Amino acid sequence: MDLSTLNKEQLTAVRHGEGPLLLLAGAGSGKTRVITCRIAYLRLQRGVPAEQILAVTFTNKAAREMKERVEELVGRKNVKGMIISTFHSLCVRILKEDIERLGYKKNFSIYGTADQGRLVRDLIQAHSLDGRRFDADRVLFLISDAKNRLISPEQFLVRHHDDYEYLAAEIYPRYQKALKAYNAIDFDDIIMLTVRLFREHPEVLAKYQQRYRYLMVDEYQDTNAAQYLLLRSLALVHGNLCVVGDDDQSIYGWRGADLGNILGFEKDFPGTTVIKLEQNYRSTGNILAAANAVIKNNGQRKEKALWTSGESGPLVDYLCCEDAEDEAREVVERIHGARFRHDLAYRDFAILYRTNAQSRAFEEQLRYENIPYVLIGGQQFFDRKEVKDTVAYFKVLVNPRDEVNLLRILNFPKRGIGETTADRLIRVSTEEQRPLWDVLRDPPGSEELGEKAHRALADFVALMEGFRARFSSTADLAALGREFLETLHIEEELYRTADDPKKARRRVENVGEVINALASYQERDEQPTLAGFLSKVSLLDRDEPPRGGKDAKLAQDAVILMSLHSSKGLEYPYIFLVGMEEGFLPHQKSVGEHVDVDEERRLCYVGITRARQVLTLLGAARRKKYGKMLPREPSRFLAEIPAELLCTQQSKGRPEASPEEEEAMASNFFSSMKSLLGD
Numbered sequence: 001m002d003l004s005t006l007n008k009e010q011l012t013a014v015r016h017g018e019g020p021l022l023l024l025a026g027a028g029s030g031k032t033r034v035i036t037c038r039i040a041y042l043r044l045q046r047g048v049p050a051e052q053i054l055a056v057t058f059t060n061k062a063a064r065e066m067k068e069r070v071e072e073l074v075g076r077k078n079v080k081g082m083i084i085s086t087f088h089s090l091c092v093r094i095l096k097e098d099i100e101r102l103g104y105k106k107n108f109s110i111y112g113t114a115d116q117g118r119l120v121r122d123l124i125q126a127h128s129l130d131g132r133r134f135d136a137d138r139v140l141f142l143i144s145d146a147k148n149r150l151i152s153p154e155q156f157l158v159r160h161h162d163d164y165e166y167l168a169a170e171i172y173p174r175y176q177k178a179l180k181a182y183n184a185i186d187f188d189d190i191i192m193l194t195v196r197l198f199r200e201h202p203e204v205l206a207k208y209q210q211r212y213r214y215l216m217v218d219e220y221q222d223t224n225a226a227q228y229l230l231l232r233s234l235a236l237v238h239g240n241l242c243v244v245g246d247d248d249q250s251i252y253g254w255r256g257a258d259l260g261n262i263l264g265f266e267k268d269f270p271g272t273t274v275i276k277l278e279q280n281y282r283s284t285g286n287i288l289a290a291a292n293a294v295i296k297n298n299g300q301r302k303e304k305a306l307w308t309s310g311e312s313g314p315l316v317d318y319l320c321c322e323d324a325e326d327e328a329r330e331v332v333e334r335i336h337g338a339r340f341r342h343d344l345a346y347r348d349f350a351i352l353y354r355t356n357a358q359s360r361a362f363e364e365q366l367r368y369e370n371i372p373y374v375l376i377g378g379q380q381f382f383d384r385k386e387v388k389d390t391v392a393y394f395k396v397l398v399n400p401r402d403e404v405n406l407l408r409i410l411n412f413p414k415r416g417i418g419e420t421t422a423d424r425l426i427r428v429s430t431e432e433q434r435p436l437w438d439v440l441r442d443p444p445g446s447e448e449l450g451e452k453a454h455r456a457l458a459d460f461v462a463l464m465e466g467f468r469a470r471f472s473s474t475a476d477l478a479a480l481g482r483e484f485l486e487t488l489h490i491e492e493e494l495y496r497t498a499d500d501p502k503k504a505r506r507r508v509e510n511v512g513e514v515i516n517a518l519a520s521y522q523e524r525d526e527q528p529t530l531a532g533f534l535s536k537v538s539l540l541d542r543d544e545p546p547r548g549g550k551d552a553k554l555a556q557d558a559v560i561l562m563s564l565h566s567s568k569g570l571e572y573p574y575i576f577l578v579g580m581e582e583g584f585l586p587h588q589k590s591v592g593e594h595v596d597v598d599e600e601r602r603l604c605y606v607g608i609t610r611a612r613q614v615l616t617l618l619g620a621a622r623r624k625k626y627g628k629m630l631p632r633e634p635s636r637f638l639a640e641i642p643a644e645l646l647c648t649q650q651s652k653g654r655p656e657a658s659p660e661e662e663e664a665m666a667s668n669f670f671s672s673m674k675s676l677l678g679d
């Protein structure tokens with residue numbers, strides 16, 4: 001194994017044998033690279049069996065990249081059995097093996113935001129008799145926050161005495177009870193239940209402590225209390241825990257991440273070896289200097305001196321644009337220019353923004369210029385209604401107790417089980433304390449439900465049970481999935497209910513993509529099952545496009561659009577950091593609260609340090625908000641970059657009419673022509 005490309009400190013970390021190891025180092029200093037090399041070193045030089053190696057990180061993308069790199073280093077057969085995954089997939093794996101001890105069944109469903117929202121809304125409605133309207137998301141946020149801090153429904157305390165806290169205190173126990181009745185767990189449960197499993201069943205914990213002997217964690221600065229406990233319990237017996245991170249890149253405070261985990265690591269794990277890396281291998285000197293200048297304004301941080309031996313490169317460009325469209329036009333023009341001048345690929349460019357809503361103008365402009373792009377985040381594929389409906393069918397096949405999804409499909413496509421019937425069935429289920437699915441199988445008689453509904457129910461149950469049996473024995477999930485959807489007549493329903501055929505076609509295509517995703521899952525997985533597919537889907541990063549189908553091909557060479565949060569750990573030759581304005585960065589909601597401005601500054605630092613060669617910052621002088629043009633101020637972080645590093649320019653400004661306006665004018669023109677001609 002060739003370790004000659006590593007520097008001295010990296011080498012020490014890679015060769016570190018047993019015991020806790022902390023690598024606290026700045027962006028681009030090779031932390032992730034140390035992890036991959038260390039895995040390879042343990043495997044090849046020390047002969048550690050693959051099954052004993054466990055590496056965790058935060059996003060699927062990062063986990064996939066890590067796995068690929070390790071594979072390059074040690075060869076495919078040496079990776080087999082190694083766990084390189086996200087926290088969530090690791091825990092789902094553990095729960096699939098042992099969740100029965102907590103009273104759930106192994107075919108549990110995983111509820112994402114949409115399912116959670118539906119459940120909480122129902123519970124709130126059932127609870128608030130006075131008819132007051134509450135925002136379900138706020139209640140969910142409080143529940144989620146409690147779970148991340150490992151606070152159970154019984155321990156939940158009202159601390160600030162606001163209405164939402166009182167409501168959450170009421171809803172949280174019911175929510176948790178309903179989930180259990182539906183044999184479902186939500187995203188936060190994935191970690192919380194695993195920690196509980198370990199705490200309440202020491203023999204289970206012992207099994208995993210025995211299994212995973214070498215633990216490695218990337219982006220450790222973003223772990224929350226639950227994740228910390230999980231790692232701690234696993235590492236307790238052997239102490240072979242190697243964590244790497246950068247306190248300056250902690251950007252998930254709002255989701256419960258606790259910087260104390262990384263800053264207190266040495267105290268928590270006595271005998272920790274601490275290694276610092278200070279050489280940056282990613283960015284040019286000017287980019288690095290700009291990043292350092294910004295981050296040094298944060299109060300509480302461990303001082304770091306990042307340096308590079310590389311060239312200083314061009315200055316950082318700051319481009320003041322007129323408005324959002326102007327900003328988008330400038331970015332796209334620069335991509336065009338640089339691509340031709342330097343013979344670059346589209347995938348060498350990434351556009352980073354603070355909020356997903358900012359992507360719209362860029363998407364329009366890229367589409368207009370026929371430039372392929374991949375949008376990470378925003379309206380997620382699996383959040384679209386038709387996709388959720390389709391997936392709901394599969395979820396109910398796997399877990400008939402999943403009531404949220406059962407209700408979603410009960411009368412979609414319309415089959416004559418209307419709301420009155422559904423309400424009656426739910427009532428029976430509540431009164432007799434039987435799962436809804438059991439009530440469907442053995443419903444009240446036709447004299448009570450009506451002949452038509454009664455028959456529809458029987459057909460529905462027969463259809464589902466028939467396919468459930470077939471799915472458990474088929475060798476070709478995708479083919480059976482296709483047949484299933486055809487039998488359900490989902491396509492026809494989509495065409496029937498859409499107000500315009502173009503929309504219907506897009507929805508039908510999306511449903512088709514679900515089958516494509518199933519097909520590519522089936523190709524990749526060693527033992528594909530429908531349940532396995534559903535876990536994969538539930539565990540997709542909240543910001544990830546589906547794999548397989550046309551998106552995957554497109555992704556091979558496309559400009560990347562994503563939020564600053566999703567960009568963590570990644571690098572691109574050209575970065576456009578857009579919307580450098582007060583209100584975006586720092587974000588509106590954090591202005592005024594000192595702590596949060598620090599987190600915004602770290603976010604800015606993350607953005608700057610993604611760039612390898614060229615960094616362009618952009619901001620607009622005006623933006624539309626609710627249809628009104630409002631003036632904008634440049635971000636305070638711009639002023640923190642020394643003037644000699646910045647090349648400030650004014651955009652070329654608005655041409656006569658923007659392409660969108662031209663298009664709008666043209667289509668106006670055509671519609672008036674048409675009406676003139678009486679079409």
Ligand SMILES: Nc1ncnc2c1ncn2[C@@H]1O[C@H](COP(=O)(O)OP(=O)(O)OP(=O)(O)O)[C@@H](O)[C@H]1O
Pocket residue numbers: 005006007010025026027028029030031032033034246249280281282568569570571609
């Ligand atoms: N010793 C080295 N020699 C040459 N290149 C290196 C060396 N170490 C790391 N690199 C390269 O530097 C870049 C940054 O490395 P890496 O992504 O591991 O940094 P990181 O510390 O994990 O960054 P981040 O904090 O952004 O996650 C990568 O392209 C990597 O291949």
Ligand SMILES: [Mg+2]
Pocket residue numbers: 031032033218569
């Ligand atoms: Mg990294």
